[in-house]
Amino acid sequence: MIKFTINNIELEAEEGTTILEAANEAGIKIPTLCYHKDLKPYGACRLCMVEITKRGWPSLQPACTYMVFDGLIVETDTERVIKSRKVIFELLLARCPDSENIKKLAAEYGVIETRITLADPENCAMCGLCVRVCAEISQREAISFAFRGDKRVVQTAFDKMSPQCVGCGACAYVCPTGRITVEEADD
Amino acid sequence: MPRIGPEDLERIGREAKNDICAKKGTSGARVLVHMGTCGIAAGARSVMTALADEIEQRKAEDIVLVESSCAGLCSREPMITVEVNDKPAVKYVDMTPDKVKDVVAKHLVGGEIVTEYAFSMGGERVLQGRNVAYRLNVMVCTCTNCVANGALQIKDRLDAEIKARDLGNEIQIAPTGANGLCVRGPILVVQPDGISYQSLKPEDIPMLVEEHLVNGRPVKDLMATPVDGESPIPATQDIPFFKSQRLVVLRNRGVIDPSKIEEYIANDGYRALAKALTEMTPEDVITEIKNSGLRGRGGGGFATGRKWESTRKHDDDMKYIICNADEGDPGAFMDRSIIEADPHSVIEGMAIAGYAVGSTQGYIYIRVEYPMAIERLNESLEQAKEYGLLGKGILGTNCDFDITIFKGAGAFVCGESSSLRASIEGRVAEPVSKQIHATEKGLYEKPTVLNNVETFANVPVIINWGADWFAQIGTDKSKGTKVFSLAGNVVNAGLVEVPMGMTLREIVYSIGGGIPGNKKFKAIQTGGPSGGCIPASLLDLPVDYQKLSEAGSMMGSGGMIVMDEDVCMVDVAKYFVEFCVDESCGKCVSCRDGGEALLEILKRICSGGGKEGDLELLEELCSAIGDVSLCGLGKSLPNSVLSTLRYFRDEYEVHIRDKKCPARVCKPLFVYRVVAEKCEKCGLCFEHCPSQAIKWEQNQIAEIIEDRCTKCRICREVCKYEAVITE
Ligand SMILES: Cc1cc2nc3c(=O)[nH]c(=O)nc-3n(C[C@H](O)[C@H](O)[C@H](O)COP(=O)(O)O)c2cc1C
Ligand code: FES
Numbered sequence: 001m002i003k004f005t006i007n008n009i010e011l012e013a014e015e016g017t018t019i020l021e022a023a024n025e026a027g028i029k030i031p032t033l034c035y036h037k038d039l040k041p042y043g044a045c046r047l048c049m050v051e052i053t054k055r056g057w058p059s060l061q062p063a064c065t066y067m068v069f070d071g072l073i074v075e076t077d078t079e080r081v082i083k084s085r086k087v088i089f090e091l092l093l094a095r096c097p098d099s100e101n102i103k104k105l106a107a108e109y110g111v112i113e114t115r116i117t118l119a120d121p122e123n124c125a126m127c128g129l130c131v132r133v134c135a136e137i138s139q140r141e142a143i144s145f146a147f148r149g150d151k152r153v154v155q156t157a158f159d160k161m162s163p164q165c166v167g168c169g170a171c172a173y174v175c176p177t178g179r180i181t182v183e184e185a186d187d
Numbered sequence: 188m189p190r191i192g193p194e195d196l197e198r199i200g201r202e203a204k205n206d207i208c209a210k211k212g213t214s215g216a217r218v219l220v221h222m223g224t225c226g227i228a229a230g231a232r233s234v235m236t237a238l239a240d241e242i243e244q245r246k247a248e249d250i251v252l253v254e255s256s257c258a259g260l261c262s263r264e265p266m267i268t269v270e271v272n273d274k275p276a277v278k279y280v281d282m283t284p285d286k287v288k289d290v291v292a293k294h295l296v297g298g299e300i301v302t303e304y305a306f307s308m309g310g311e312r313v314l315q316g317r318n319v320a321y322r323l324n325v326m327v328c329t330c331t332n333c334v335a336n337g338a339l340q341i342k343d344r345l346d347a348e349i350k351a352r353d354l355g356n357e358i359q360i361a362p363t364g365a366n367g368l369c370v371r372g373p374i375l376v377v378q379p380d381g382i383s384y385q386s387l388k389p390e391d392i393p394m395l396v397e398e399h400l401v402n403g404r405p406v407k408d409l410m411a412t413p414v415d416g417e418s419p420i421p422a423t424q425d426i427p428f429f430k431s432q433r434l435v436v437l438r439n440r441g442v443i444d445p446s447k448i449e450e451y452i453a454n455d456g457y458r459a460l461a462k463a464l465t466e467m468t469p470e471d472v473i474t475e476i477k478n479s480g481l482r483g484r485g486g487g488g489f490a491t492g493r494k495w496e497s498t499r500k501h502d503d504d505m506k507y508i509i510c511n512a513d514e515g516d517p518g519a520f521m522d523r524s525i526i527e528a529d530p531h532s533v534i535e536g537m538a539i540a541g542y543a544v545g546s547t548q549g550y551i552y553i554r555v556e557y558p559m560a561i562e563r564l565n566e567s568l569e570q571a572k573e574y575g576l577l578g579k580g581i582l583g584t585n586c587d588f589d590i591t592i593f594k595g596a597g598a599f600v601c602g603e604s605s606s607l608r609a610s611i612e613g614r615v616a617e618p619v620s621k622q623i624h625a626t627e628k629g630l631y632e633k634p635t636v637l638n639n640v641e642t643f644a645n646v647p648v649i650i651n652w653g654a655d656w657f658a659q660i661g662t663d664k665s666k667g668t669k670v671f672s673l674a675g676n677v678v679n680a681g682l683v684e685v686p687m688g689m690t691l692r693e694i695v696y697s698i699g700g701g702i703p704g705n706k707k708f709k710a711i712q713t714g715g716p717s718g719g720c721i722p723a724s725l726l727d728l729p730v731d732y733q734k735l736s737e738a739g740s741m742m743g744s745g746g747m748i749v750m751d752e753d754v755c756m757v758d759v760a761k762y763f764v765e766f767c768v769d770e771s772c773g774k775c776v777s778c779r780d781g782g783e784a785l786l787e788i789l790k791r792i793c794s795g796g797g798k799e800g801d802l803e804l805l806e807e808l809c810s811a812i813g814d815v816s817l818c819g820l821g822k823s824l825p826n827s828v829l830s831t832l833r834y835f836r837d838e839y840e841v842h843i844r845d846k847k848c849p850a851r852v853c854k855p856l857f858v859y860r861v862v863a864e865k866c867e868k869c870g871l872c873f874e875h876c877p878s879q880a881i882k883w884e885q886n887q888i889a890e891i892i893e894d895r896c897t898k899c900r901i902c903r904e905v906c907k908y909e910a911v912i913t914e
Contacts, residue, residue, distance in 0.1 A: 043620050044774050046815045060814050065620040080814065084777075087811035091780040115804055116784045126773065145615070145773070148598070150783045152773030 004072035019063035034127035099177035130171035190575030193461035203449035223257030229264035237284030256528030258441035261681040307423040333372030448570040459650035472543040478654035480666035485639030497626035501634040506546035512553035515599030516715030519746040522640035530567040536643030541588035554597035599770035618818035661687030665731035676751040706751040714743025717823030719830025739830040755852035756835040761789040763827035778821030781812040797843030865910035872902035
């Protein structure tokens with residue numbers, strides 16, 4: 001068993017456990033958006049950043065992908081964490097202005113408004129839950145990310161109706177912003 | 188081609204040198220056309236064609252034409268080097284097909300240097316291992332020609348004289364291959380004085396040793412080119428651009444034919460690999476690299492020896508060596524030039540790494556936009572395999588190592604280690620968390636060494652000349668040299684290699700020749716999009732890893748962009764952020780949306796919409812983006828903004844408060860106006876304006892119509908009376 005501390009609480013976990021899993025187990029709350037317990041961690045939303053100390057060096061690391069090791073010291077709510085978490089919430093609010101879910105989550109951490117404007121907000125946080133659920137659970141790989149940078153979108157191949165899609169609706173189900181909807185098609 | 192053993196290298200090298208000498212014949216010559224991608228872009232191909240045509244027409248078959256690499260001074264290309272048998276090499280710059288015909292007629296056939304186009308004479312100063320330890324290095328040519336003329340007797344006599352005077356610790360005698368003067372052999376060159384002696388007899392030697400080597404008085408009568416015989420053109424080593432450079436990585440640039448492995452072998456090539464395989468254990472190699480202090484040249488500056496050691500420690504049935512030749516920074520061309528100039532130095536470095544860590548498979552990840560470098564690599568890998576320098580049983584030992592080229596589609600983020608691996612594995616090039624190092628689980632989950640092109644090119648030199656020798660170049664924690672691509676507002680744009688610790692001022696002014704048009708230096712951007720801008724007040728900063736990061740920039744892979752007073756620093760920050768936003772993979776929120784947020788604010792400031800609180804918001808965003816982003820791209824994305832805010836905050840403030848751009852770059856923030864008192868009513872501005880934005884009639888003062896003006900600057904440039912101003 002691996003021994004470490006989160007917020008000064010001494011904890012133990014199996015090797016390969018992530019900080020987030022350990023914190024959830026211990027009832028310590030860390031905000032997440034792109035994490036889902038049944039999917040592989042992805043590390044894209046950066047909400048779960050926590051401060052760790054390794055060989056005397058403090059740094060911020062994503063709790064959802066970072067694995068615990070012996071002697072690891074984790075702090076989930078330091079000033080440094082809070083400062084950047086608030087900025088991330090502002091960015092998410094700017095990107096997904098209509099998402100009630102993100103507004104609620106942001107409000108929990110004291111962020112009500114955003115000072116940021118983005119050229120082209122589209123209510124998709126690019127968390128990749130839909131892409132991953134389609135690949136890992138439905139095993140269809142009907143959708144994926146296309147393009148890069150600020151042009152990144154979630155699409156079917158060539159943005160055409162996908163023969164891979166069986167209409168299971170898992171993508172719409174996991175979508176945290178309500179960007180994906182399911183429509184009945186004729187055939 | 189036969190597979191060779193370690194003992195064959197010297198013979199192949201000697202044969203290659205003799206071959207060069209013999210091909211030149213007695214009256215002939217060798218012309219090196221510097222055909223890097225840069226040279227070709229400047230027109231080197233048409234120069235090459237013109238040369239070939241002219242030589243054919245004149246039936247001068249004993250003139251050898253060689254496609255060589257960039258000689259570094261890219262702003263004066265096309266460039267050629269003419270080596271006529273008994274004269275020092277002459278470099279010609281700014282060549283055209285017409286000029287080159289002149290050179291053939293007058294220089295190659297007529298024997299007269301064309302001083303009008305000639306730039307310099309002699310070679311560059313290469314940082315030779317042996318020179319450093321010894322006060323003088325006496326090189327005795329032992330090519331077939333010189334040996335036939337008695338070179339060995341000369342060497343024996345020299346050895347005896349040196350021994351008699353007990354000067355063995357100070358002066359080294361080194362046999363070398365042909366150097367071009369051999370019809371007047373035996374030849375002897377004294378370095379670093381750069382003085383050649385010719386037609387020597389053994390009885391000349393005691394006097395020569397006493398006068399030159401002991402008393403420092405060169406013996407004119409025996410010299411090949413008397414120093415006082417007024418040379419019409421300066422020596423290459425005296426040209427400021429070349430003088431302060433020290434070539435370690437670029438040791439073979441522009442002097443060998445990179446398409447011939449034999450020429451590389453003739454210049455100490457593959458000796459380090461042979462030495463490693465036959466005289467050193469893998470641990471010895473790693474220790475040597477560790478002791479040399481070599482740090483990665485790809486950006487991060489990680490200790491190379493430690494990386495190798497860690498990879499060696501992780502036992503596995505398969506390990507990989509990857510050479511990172513993605514080179515995605517705008518304005519950077521170091522790695523491309525190294526590969527084009529000396530591909531085998533990279534291949535040899537990788538093979539040594541393979542032996543050291545226990546890997547049998549290497550990859551070179553190179554962007555597809557580098558067709559010439561790829562062709563060179565393909566050709567070179569082929570040759571190395573034929574000689575048995577790659578493949579199974581290298582140099583007759585039981586060491587196996589092979590290299591495959593992987594062509595990337597050319598995205599900045601593909602240079603990042605985890606994206607690069609994903610790209611080779613056939614996945615989308617998106618970074619992932621790096622809690623477990625690649626040295627443990629890298630490519631295909633196997634222990635992997637990833638190093639930059641330049642890092643590998645340093646390796647053979649360190650093995651050949653020793654860690655101690657390497658470690659004495661540079662500063663405390665930054666050893667060796669660094670290759671930079673010097674670009675922007677600088678007279679001599681090009682590829683330069685300098686010892687670590689040289690000041691920015693020396694690089695910009697001595698090597699770069701300063702700023703064109705007597706403009707003032709404003710800043711230098713180092714480290715590519717991840718780096719920052721350093722202001723004039725820090726020109727005396729020594730360039731090394733620590734000093735650059737303390738100044739808010741970084742070494743990066745070696746881009747250096749010089750900016751003069753006409754550059755707007757807010758605009759510069761905007762440019763680099765825009766590049767990063769474009770090149771971001773888009774996976775993590777902080778890099779993708781954070782970058783875009785920065786860009787939106789900068790765009791607003793540059794178009795007159797800046798408001799109070801913008802700078803604080805920029806800083807807050809920068810701090811968060813740098814702290815939480817997934818990979819190095821996002822982590823370093825804020826640097827251009829942070830460094831310009833640190834050194835040029837007042838410029839941001841003028842943009843926001845006064846809605847003015849002091850450098851007159853941000854178009855919405857200034858207008859052109861005609862000063863009535865200065866206008867001579869000539870109408871030139873009216874005539875040249877492409878947008879019909881000028882009102883003018885005969886004998887009338889011109890006037891600029893603001894809504895039509897596109898601020899193209901032409902009116903201001905054509906006005907002879909400086910009557911057009913900006914405000
Ligand atoms: C966005 C990004 C781009 C990079 N591009 C390159 C590159 O083009 N070439 C390179 O050698 N290293 C590049 N690097 C650094 C590599 O990730 C890696 O550190 C390096 O290749 C290791 O080799 P070195 O130790 O020899 O420097 C890049 C890093 C980042 C974050
Ligand atoms: S939950 Fe960890 S990065 Fe999104």
